[in-house]
Amino acid sequence: MANLVIAEHDHGSLKAATLNVISAATAIGGDVHVLVAGHNASAAASAAAQVAGVSKVILADGAAHGNLLSENAAAQVVANAASYTHILAAATAYGKSVAPRVAALLDKAQISDIIKVIDADTFVRPIYAGNAYATVKSNDSVKVLTVRGTAFAPAATSGGTGTVESVDCVADSGVSSFVSAEVTKSERPELTAAKIIVSGGRGLGSGDKYREVLTPLADKLGAALGASRAAVDAGYVPNDYQVGQTGKIVAPDLYIAIGMSGAIQHLAGMKDSKVIVAINKDPDAPIFGVADYGLVADLFEAVPELVAKI
Amino acid sequence: MKVLVPVKRVVDYNVKVRVKSDNSGVDIANVKMSMNPFCEIAVEEAVRLKEKGVVTEIIAVSAGITQCQETLRNAMAIGADRAILIETDVDLQPLAVAKLLKAVVDKEQPRLVILGKQAIDDDANQTGQMLAALLGWGQATFASKVEVAGDVATVTREMDGGLETISLKLPAIITTDLRLNEPRYATLPNIMKAKKKELAIVKPADLGVDVAPRLTTLRVDEPPKRQGGVKVADVAALIDKLKNEAKVI
Ligand SMILES: Cc1cc2nc3c(=O)[nH]c(=O)nc-3n(C[C@H](O)[C@H](O)[C@H](O)COP(=O)(O)OP(=O)(O)OC[C@H]3O[C@@H](n4cnc5c(N)ncnc54)[C@H](O)[C@@H]3O)c2cc1C
Ligand SMILES: Cc1cc2nc3c(=O)[nH]c(=O)nc-3n(C[C@H](O)[C@H](O)[C@H](O)COP(=O)(O)OP(=O)(O)OC[C@H]3O[C@@H](n4cnc5c(N)ncnc54)[C@H](O)[C@@H]3O)c2cc1C
Numbered sequence: 001m002a003n004l005v006i007a008e009h010d011h012g013s014l015k016a017a018t019l020n021v022i023s024a025a026t027a028i029g030g031d032v033h034v035l036v037a038g039h040n041a042s043a044a045a046s047a048a049a050q051v052a053g054v055s056k057v058i059l060a061d062g063a064a065h066g067n068l069l070s071e072n073a074a075a076q077v078v079a080n081a082a083s084y085t086h087i088l089a090a091a092t093a094y095g096k097s098v099a100p101r102v103a104a105l106l107d108k109a110q111i112s113d114i115i116k117v118i119d120a121d122t123f124v125r126p127i128y129a130g131n132a133y134a135t136v137k138s139n140d141s142v143k144v145l146t147v148r149g150t151a152f153a154p155a156a157t158s159g160g161t162g163t164v165e166s167v168d169c170v171a172d173s174g175v176s177s178f179v180s181a182e183v184t185k186s187e188r189p190e191l192t193a194a195k196i197i198v199s200g201g202r203g204l205g206s207g208d209k210y211r212e213v214l215t216p217l218a219d220k221l222g223a224a225l226g227a228s229r230a231a232v233d234a235g236y237v238p239n240d241y242q243v244g245q246t247g248k249i250v251a252p253d254l255y256i257a258i259g260m261s262g263a264i265q266h267l268a269g270m271k272d273s274k275v276i277v278a279i280n281k282d283p284d285a286p287i288f289g290v291a292d293y294g295l296v297a298d299l300f301e302a303v304p305e306l307v308a309k310i
Numbered sequence: 311m312k313v314l315v316p317v318k319r320v321v322d323y324n325v326k327v328r329v330k331s332d333n334s335g336v337d338i339a340n341v342k343m344s345m346n347p348f349c350e351i352a353v354e355e356a357v358r359l360k361e362k363g364v365v366t367e368i369i370a371v372s373a374g375i376t377q378c379q380e381t382l383r384n385a386m387a388i389g390a391d392r393a394i395l396i397e398t399d400v401d402l403q404p405l406a407v408a409k410l411l412k413a414v415v416d417k418e419q420p421r422l423v424i425l426g427k428q429a430i431d432d433d434a435n436q437t438g439q440m441l442a443a444l445l446g447w448g449q450a451t452f453a454s455k456v457e458v459a460g461d462v463a464t465v466t467r468e469m470d471g472g473l474e475t476i477s478l479k480l481p482a483i484i485t486t487d488l489r490l491n492e493p494r495y496a497t498l499p500n501i502m503k504a505k506k507k508e509l510a511i512v513k514p515a516d517l518g519v520d521v522a523p524r525l526t527t528l529r530v531d532e533p534p535k536r537q538g539g540v541k542v543a544d545v546a547a548l549i550d551k552l553k554n555e556a557k558v559i
Contacts, residue, residue, distance in 0.1 A: 069476070070439070070449060070451070071442075071448055071449065074443060092470050093451070093452060093467075093468070093469045093470045094469075094470070096435050096439075096451065097439060097449070097451045097452075098439075099436075099439075100404070100435070100436035100437075100438075100439035100440045100443070101439045101440065101442060101443040101449070102443075103405065103436070103440065103443075104405060104408055104439070104440035104441075104443035104444050105443050107405075108405070108524070109403055109404070109405050109524035109525050110404065110405075110434070110436050110440075111525065112433065112434045112435055112436060113433065113435075122528065126433070126533070127336070127431065127432055127433060127530075128321070128327045128336060128430075128431055128433075129430065129433070130533060131326060131327050131329075131336075131533065132327060132329050132336050132530050132531065132532065132533070133530065133531045133532075133533050134527050134529075134530050135527065135528040135529045135530070135531070136525050136526070136527055136528070137525065137526045137527075137528050138524065138525050139524055139525070139526065140524050173448065174479070175446075175447060175448030175478065175479050175482070176448035176449070176450070176476055176477065176478050176479070176482075177476065177477050178474075178475075178476055179464060179475040179476055179477050180474075180475045181469075181472065181473065181474045181475070182472050182473040182474075182475075183471050183472040184471055184472040192470075196558070196559075221559060229488060232488075232489070233488065233489065238472060238473075239454065239468045239472075239473065239487075239489060240468070240469065240470055240471055240472055242488075245430065245433065246348075246427075246428065246430075246487075246488060248470070253558050254552070254556070254558040254559065264323075264326055265323070271536060274556075274558070275552070275556045275558050276536075276538065277548065277552070283541075288538065288539060288541065289538050289539055290536045290538040291538050291539070291540070292537075292538060292540060292556065293540060293541075293542050293548055293551050293552070293556075294538075294539070294540065294541040294542065295541070295542055295544070295545065295548050296541060297544075297545075302545055305545045306545050306548070306549070309545060309546065309549055310549055310559065
């Protein structure tokens with residue numbers, strides 16, 4: 001058995017999500033190799049080689065990977081996939097864009113968003129917004145998997161003794177090209193890696209109120225900020241704040257849900273948090289059904305008081 | 311320019327499904343079925359491109375059981391011109407759906423295929439990317455803005471750290487995200503008109519596609535239940551619990 005992990009990186013460093021994928025690969029068993037497809041990405045490759053459990057890093061360095069386009073990344077994976085039984089990526093925007101392309105090019109099924117490895121062929125994945133867990137067995141010779149980060153502890157970033165091997169970079173596909181990026185700037189921890197998340201919903205009423213009320217609490221707790229779809233749709237915060245079935249899946253030690261009702265789609269993204277706090281003025285809001293500590297209160301009074309007393 | 315919009319019939323997003331007591335699957339007998347919300351967004355985007363004069367014909371296609379005809383009628387009520395049902399009782403997996411759609415693309419020669427980013431039942435998030443790979447086309451997943459001019463589509467995508475804009479050479483694949491548009495409601499006159507639009511039915515065998523499943527679902531379980539529902543009296547009590555009981559702050 002041999003696993004190929006598709007690294008997610010910014011050329012200079014490895015994205016945290018890759019560490020969870022490496023853990024999933026380790027749970028499957030056999031060799032764990034990491035493919036870094038990037039441009040001037042030797043720093044990301046050396047970082048990957050040091051991750052515990054990684055025995056080899058394959059570095060495909062070239063201009064075609066400068067903007068991490070899915071078409072080129074998938075072609076690169078396929079070019080180097082010959083000896084692997086398992087090909088894994090993170091269930092992130094990048095991994096979700098690349099892995100199904102790889103699977104189709106190899107004529108293999110993909111199992112999305114695995115949360116548990118039963119054996120080399122069998123995996124557990126959530127369906128129906130996490131309201132059911134399906135145990136799925138693959139009959140294909142090669143398994144293409146995406147991994148839900150919150151379900152696998154990150155591998156240690158040191159202790160590995162992997163070697164870095166360079167391979168030829170694929171040619172640019174010519175069918176897509178990068179135009180621009182609008183990166184959300186934040187000094188805060190990344191949502192999917194944060195220990196504490198302060199998350200706001202439509203109850204905040206506006207973007208100004210969202211910032212005015214929630215920022216002091218997040219500052220005090222060193223927390224990341226999240227939101228419901230309703231808050232994103234209404235423009236209070238950028239799209240990458242959305243937690244839920246169709247947004248980000250998070251599982252921090254503490255999730256504070258403020259002014260949000262607790263729709264199924266939202267719960268799907270945060271119900272594996274260790275401790276959930278809900279602050280809502282409606283005592284019947286469904287969010288209280290999953291909250292370890294519910295506070296029925298007007299958020300505009302309760303949150304500032306919380307900031308003052310914590 | 312022709313555009314193809316694959317639409318999927320799924321359990322309505324408001325339904326909370328139950329796992330069957332024999333753990334063979336989820337119970338979807340007698341629950342409300344609807345068009346996958348991301349597919350509605352895809353149809354709406356195609357209609358807007360037609361209203362802008364970029365698109366001349368919209369073909370909706372669905373793969374699945376006879377009842378998927380309702381979903382296709384719904385797509386035509388929103389504005390699709392005609393529809394194709396690829397009828398089968400087999401549990402279709404994304405790779406099979408992508409192969410079926412490729413066969414339809416080969417026949418219809420659309421310049422653009424707009425799909426949902428994920429279906430809210432199986433949450434696979436695969437079909438569009440797989441179709442793009444099979445066709446050798448470019449793809450823009452998670453679209454929140456689409457502009458088509460000449461032979462190029464410029465698409466803004468919702469990424470984990472913000473937004474990214476890429477440009478695709480047509481023909482190409484786009485998958486929709488939530489912020490792309492707000493789908494219109496089908497009006498009664500349009501629902502009536504949709505009943506008269508063409509709906510062709512084909513079988514996977516007609517398209518020469520093997521749809522045999524590659525994955526077997528061994529069992530389906532309820533996720534572990536959370537013990538929620540505890541309320542605290544006030545902010546002071548909340549802080550006390552977080553510090554001394556949960557020890558998370
Ligand atoms: C295809 C699809 C995908 C979706 N994906 C997601 C997803 O990924 N993530 C997601 O979050 N949603 C998702 N949704 C949307 C979801 O169904 C809900 O509409 C959304 O989560 C509601 O957001 P909310 O709780 O902020 O708003 P509401 O449901 O409007 O709740 C607002 C809450 O604030 C409370 N409130 C108001 N004022 C105050 C106050 N002063 N003090 C205290 N409390 C107050 C109210 O009592 C209410 O409970 C999706 C929907 C669809 C159809
Ligand atoms: C009750 C039930 C039980 C099932 N049981 C199993 C099972 O035991 N094992 C199993 O492997 N699968 C099973 N399936 C099938 C599986 O759930 C999915 O339908 C299939 O894997 C496709 O995944 P997806 O729709 O999440 O794809 P996604 O890739 O998330 O879909 C994205 C987009 O692709 C397009 N698309 C997807 N499917 C279709 C379609 N049929 N027609 C037209 N366009 C489409 C749509 O535009 C959609 O928005 C079952 C389905 C149902 C409803």
